Amino acid sequence: MGLFSNRKKYATISTKEEAKISETKNKIIDKLWIKCSGCNDIVYIKDVKENANSCPKCGFYFRMSAKERIEQLIDDETFVEYDSSLFSKDILNFPGYAEKIEQSHEKAEMNDAVISGIGNINKIKVSIAVMDFSFMGGSMGSVVGEKITRAIERSIELGIPFIAIATSGGARMQEGIFSLMQMAKTSAALERLREKGLPFISIPVNPTTGGVTASFAMLGDINISEPGALIAFAGPRVIEQTIHQKLPEGFQRSEFLLEHGMLDAIVERKEMKEFLYKFIKNLGFGEVKN
Numbered sequence: 001m002g003l004f005s006n007r008k009k010y011a012t013i014s015t016k017e018e019a020k021i022s023e024t025k026n027k028i029i030d031k032l033w034i035k036c037s038g039c040n041d042i043v044y045i046k047d048v049k050e051n052a053n054s055c056p057k058c059g060f061y062f063r064m065s066a067k068e069r070i071e072q073l074i075d076d077e078t079f080v081e082y083d084s085s086l087f088s089k090d091i092l093n094f095p096g097y098a099e100k101i102e103q104s105h106e107k108a109e110m111n112d113a114v115i116s117g118i119g120n121i122n123k124i125k126v127s128i129a130v131m132d133f134s135f136m137g138g139s140m141g142s143v144v145g146e147k148i149t150r151a152i153e154r155s156i157e158l159g160i161p162f163i164a165i166a167t168s169g170g171a172r173m174q175e176g177i178f179s180l181m182q183m184a185k186t187s188a189a190l191e192r193l194r195e196k197g198l199p200f201i202s203i204p205v206n207p208t209t210g211g212v213t214a215s216f217a218m219l220g221d222i223n224i225s226e227p228g229a230l231i232a233f234a235g236p237r238v239i240e241q242t243i244h245q246k247l248p249e250g251f252q253r254s255e256f257l258l259e260h261g262m263l264d265a266i267v268e269r270k271e272m273k274e275f276l277y278k279f280i281k282n283l284g285f286g287e288v289k290n
């Protein structure tokens with residue numbers, strides 16, 4: 001049996017529907033107001049949503065799900081998702097991993113930590129992969145690596161740009177070497193993309209660390225991020241504990257990385273779609289006819 005197989009149904013329709021009803025109730029109460037970690041004020045969620053998922057008072061960026069990112073960047077009704085049925089297997093019998101996958105699946109309503117597919121940005125067709133931190137901290141296991149690789153291969157096949165939005169704690173340790181292998185696999189696929197002369201726009205957002213930073217997320221033809229995002233291999237706490245020194249203010253945040261040449265641009269969330277559109281248009285990619 002291969003690494004991937006189709007997910008079995010694990011809930012009957014009635015229990016799933018019941019779960020949805022209680023979830024909706026919770027969401028209505030939760031969904032009206034949210035506490036902002038930037039200014040500690042209670043803000044109206046509707047205002048946050050209308051403000052590209054940032055605080056209307058202080059501009060703090062709330063974490064976005066992969067679905068929200070796709071909704072924000074891809075033209076309505078043009079996104080076609082691929083490989084959504086791939087799900088991770090506990091190939092090493094790692095204690096607790098199978099349960100963790102199930103829990104994350106329920107919580108994030110995704111089969112793994114990335115959504116990939118094809119869609120239009122102001123009518124220009126792109127292949128896109130967007131990670132979701134709510135699924136096991138956006139960790140990259142076999143499925144994440146495979147889906148990203150296939151998304152790159154779709155770019156090659158169709159001759160269209162590849163865009164990846166990464167957010168991740170790094171490699172998925174529960175998959176051991178199979179997880180680390182994804183670093184090489186995604187990087188090798190990007191090399192094939194480069195040979196075809198097709199662009200890769202990488203957007204690591206807050207937070208992107210470990211094996212994802214150390215592989216595809218920093219291999220963009222341009223690497224761009226949002227203001228204040230933490231992008232690192234080892235995080236600041238680990239480094240401070242190792243070298244017993246205090247790190248400079250703003251270390252590993254996107255502004256610091258831009259200044260030191262690790263990033264090419266910092267783009268406000270609200271401006272991201274327009275930025276991507278202008279970039280790929282300037283490279284000569286044209287609009288598709290409906």
Ligand SMILES: [Zn+2]
Pocket residue numbers: 036037038039040041055056057058059060
């Ligand atoms: Zn705020």
